[in-house]
Amino acid sequence: MTKAYKGYLIDLDGTIYLGKEPIPAGKRFVERLQAKDIPYLFVTNNTTKQPAVVRDRLENEFGIVVPESTIYTASLATVDYMNTCGKGNSVFVIGEAGLISAIEEAGYVVDEENPDYVVVGLDSQVTYEKLATATLAIQKGAHFIGTNPDKNIPTERGLVPGAGSLLALLETATRVKPVIMGKPEAVIMDAAVSKMGFARDEVVMVGDNYETDIKSGINNGIDSLLVLTGFTQKEDVANLSIAPTHIIDSLDEWEV
Template sequence: MDTRPVACWLTDMDGVLVHEEQALPGAADFIAALQEHQRPYLVLTNNSIFTARDLRARLLGSGIDVPEASIWTSALATAQFLADQDAGGSAYVIGEAGMTSALHDVGFVLTDRDPDYVVLGETRTYSFEAITRAIRLIHRGARFIATNPDATGPSPEGPLPATGSVAALITQATGIKPYFVGKPNPLMMRSALNAIEAHSETTVMIGDRMDTDMVAGIEAGLRTVLVLTGSTRREEITRFPYRPTRVLDSIADVVPLVAELAPDEYSQLSAD
């Protein structure tokens, strides 16, 4: 039995709270319970297309009321990382408003003239011209950053090529691999913890993927809850050399863990 207190919660978005923009059962109740018990939390996503404001509106449309300040994207994590590495730097960006807005907000200059970095994020319309420019800039010495390694993304028609696939193309052309900031890099978790002044010892990560959410949480020192409403089936868990702290059917099963725990009480999480 793990008796460390649970003070904060991190949760993935797709496959945990929503599926194709439809709220999953218990998602709205989970967020409401966190707010009622005044628990610091963040909703995490590797998707860098949207700003936190955009995502708040999309979640609200699904019936889930998450404040803008409680959303943490791979674009925000990437911008924070770059600001820490090279304050006032410059970047050539392949991406959409989520990425460009985040970089502007930390004081980066966006340019295609000898930038310090090439930053690859998610976009609905990858341009061959933009990819070619990124390749040439990297050849000239720009450092290569990508928001996340996801090879594909979902759509109603089926999988779409995502950041990881385009990063592989650029790597093949340049011989340079990017530094991926988003999950499964535990840096994504660390930056989220810093954003809400939380500590790994008293924080739980909820996700639906063993290869991103769970491994990132474990490597960041968090306790982890895997829910089975997304990418991972129960029979697949044993294929991995690591285990989540607990496996639950859905986010609805997490609600009692939040609602029943007062700030001076202790976690009921224990390994399955």
């Protein structure tokens, strides 16, 4: 018998869909939560799209209808963090529209020469010049923020480079470690649990990636549910340093 959780924190990439391919069990899982009026919050390290765009994509591409308020991205967590730092309002961003627009809408201005912050997320159009600009700014003292540590992204093509790969390059070039916003770090998880309005032992983090989703539970006192539909494979389970609270092959197996 599975534990009756009051709320669910749910990953997207590799859990609800795989790149452009739907994971049908993910859709059925969300619909079971909705049918029982169980609160849920999608907690995603993907910074390329704004929550409204994510909501539209879920509905138009995967037939999953959810309100925008159920989507919390690493971009939003980044802005929430920057708002508490008090270091200034200038920034250089490596990232895509979802990250850039969230930061600009919060009142930050772009500065390539002497920014207060360098924020790095996934950027599929990244260039050497962008990386060089970020490197020089960090060397001058800009606060180095990484939106998420994902080394890879599970897609229909396979595992492609993620934001963590760009962060590793910049860390090598600058010898400065970034402050990470996304899963498995506390910044995004503290905010997500607060938004749910439950105690940590009343919610569960659901995801496919042991290094981000599951460790975000393990590292922050939250139960975890590993589903083997994306990044972490069945053959990896025996070698995990700390076991997830639950492991399933498909979300169809999970009783809410």
